[in-house]
Amino acid sequence: MGSSSATTSSPTAARLPEGGPSILVGVAGGIAAYKAADVVGALRRRGARVTVLLSRNAARFVSPLALRTLSGRPVGEDLFDEPAEWGVGHVTLAKEADAFVVVAATADLIARLAAGEAGDFVTAAALVYHPKPLLLAPAMNTAMWRHPAVRANLRTLRARGARILDPASGLLACGDVGDGKLPDPAVIAGEAWALARPDARPGAGAELAGRRVLVTAGPTREALDPVRFLSNPSSGRMGYQVAAACRDLGAEVTLVSGPVELPDPPGVRVVRVVSAREMLEACRGPFTRAHALIACAAVSDWRPARPSGSKVKKTGRGASLRLEPNPDILFTLSRAKGRRVLVGFAAETDDLLANARAKLERKRLDLLVANPVDGGRGFGSEANEAWILAPGAEPRHFGPGPKSELAALLARDVADLLRRRG
Numbered sequence: 001m002g003s004s005s006a007t008t009s010s011p012t013a014a015r016l017p018e019g020g021p022s023i024l025v026g027v028a029g030g031i032a033a034y035k036a037a038d039v040v041g042a043l044r045r046r047g048a049r050v051t052v053l054l055s056r057n058a059a060r061f062v063s064p065l066a067l068r069t070l071s072g073r074p075v076g077e078d079l080f081d082e083p084a085e086w087g088v089g090h091v092t093l094a095k096e097a098d099a100f101v102v103v104a105a106t107a108d109l110i111a112r113l114a115a116g117e118a119g120d121f122v123t124a125a126a127l128v129y130h131p132k133p134l135l136l137a138p139a140m141n142t143a144m145w146r147h148p149a150v151r152a153n154l155r156t157l158r159a160r161g162a163r164i165l166d167p168a169s170g171l172l173a174c175g176d177v178g179d180g181k182l183p184d185p186a187v188i189a190g191e192a193w194a195l196a197r198p199d200a201r202p203g204a205g206a207e208l209a210g211r212r213v214l215v216t217a218g219p220t221r222e223a224l225d226p227v228r229f230l231s232n233p234s235s236g237r238m239g240y241q242v243a244a245a246c247r248d249l250g251a252e253v254t255l256v257s258g259p260v261e262l263p264d265p266p267g268v269r270v271v272r273v274v275s276a277r278e279m280l281e282a283c284r285g286p287f288t289r290a291h292a293l294i295a296c297a298a299v300s301d302w303r304p305a306r307p308s309g310s311k312v313k314k315t316g317r318g319a320s321l322r323l324e325p326n327p328d329i330l331f332t333l334s335r336a337k338g339r340r341v342l343v344g345f346a347a348e349t350d351d352l353l354a355n356a357r358a359k360l361e362r363k364r365l366d367l368l369v370a371n372p373v374d375g376g377r378g379f380g381s382e383a384n385e386a387w388i389l390a391p392g393a394e395p396r397h398f399g400p401g402p403k404s405e406l407a408a409l410l411a412r413d414v415a416d417l418l419r420r421r422g
């Protein structure tokens with residue numbers, strides 16, 4: 001950064017509402033940076049004390065004057081020229097903040113955050129802010145978003161507790177169509193507000209209060225020998241989002257998860273398993289107590305019939321593998337359905353709706369989310385496209401849209417079904 005205009009002081013800092021949470025809005029140097037102004041405005045309207053910090057290139061994309069005016073406070077532009085009243089601003093502000101959201105997090109800023117750099121206001125404050133969870137709203141070109149380096153950096157940040165808002169899909173500023181669009185500023189502001197005021201999440205303690213929800217997520221692994229397994233590319237993200245969405249509506253959530261790289265969602269009981277049989281056993285107890293089961297896991301249909309106890313040696317010849325079927329977890333549990341609400345997922349490459357409809361009936365499901373998983377859609381991606389089937393109803397189309405939105409929609413559907421069931 002290092003611009004000579006440095007930190008912009010506000011001569012007319014507005015009086016801030018008493019008791020409002022303190023929220024840092026970090027702004028990065030991408031084309032969507034101007035939308036940070038809307039996030040700041042939305043947070044101010046809710047009564048937050050908002051302080052804007054700029055990354056080294058943010059001021060090239062959005063006017064510090066606009067952000068100063070909207071936040072009613074000085075804007076941190078130059079780490080080496082902070083407003084006197086802040087003291088050592090990146091330290092004091094980060095310590096007192098109730099939430100820290102980075103709007104239009106760029107690939108570059110994400111890399112610097114993952115590397116632990118501290119060369120500008122956003123990265124320096126983010127280091128001090130740890131271990132409180134950073135909220136990142138990334139926005140970038142689709143190819144950048146999908147680049148393995150960006151994915152790895154995001155995994156690193158997630159593992160350290162950061163929350164990443166899935167970008168939306170659509171027409172990007174560069175003219176490409178795909179994922180990488182900044183989510184709606186109102187959604188970003190809502191998430192930041194919820195982090196600052198966990199008791200103020202929309203609907204918290206409401207539609208699913210007093211309900212117990214069991215969620216399964218991720219792939220399973222079926223051992224061939226101690227170092228090899230059969231599995232699939234499920235990231236677990238959909239199930240983790242569903243668990244968080246049910247928690248946000250007040251449910252007591254148990255998440256039975258196959259091997260994934262996601263951190264435990266706060267406020268959710270997580271049981272980690274590896275194989276399909278372990279997943280079924282881990283589900284049995286929570287299922288007897290649950291009001292609803294949402295089965296998002298991509299369970300391996302087969303397992304090697306005779307896994308080897310020691311590493312199978314290379315022979316230079318071909319080898320054949322005999323498989324035997326795994327238990328169908330959803331089908332097994334559905335036989336004791338009772339009054340529970342059951343939701344399944346079907347990832348299909350062919351005849352999506354016909355296969356989904358058959359599964360809905362065979363497993364006595366109340367809802368089935370059918371995902372096309374061809375051409376890079378579905379598994380491992382941040383967004384999802386789906387058809388939601390229910391007995392006797394026309395399929396509803398969703399997306400493509402962020403998995404968090406689909407999760408919120410499903411949590412509300414489950415709440416509705418439970419309410420109607422009494």
Ligand SMILES: Cc1cc2nc3c(=O)[nH]c(=O)nc-3n(C[C@H](O)[C@H](O)[C@H](O)COP(=O)(O)O)c2cc1C
Nearest residue numbers: 028029030031055056057058106107108109139140
């Ligand atoms: C016109 C233009 C638009 C850009 N938009 C984005 C963007 O949307 N997302 C992104 O990650 N990088 C984008 N970049 C690249 C960043 O500006 C660049 O990586 C910069 O170093 C990021 O600054 P920061 O680290 O302060 O965020 C853009 C660059 C230009 C010239």
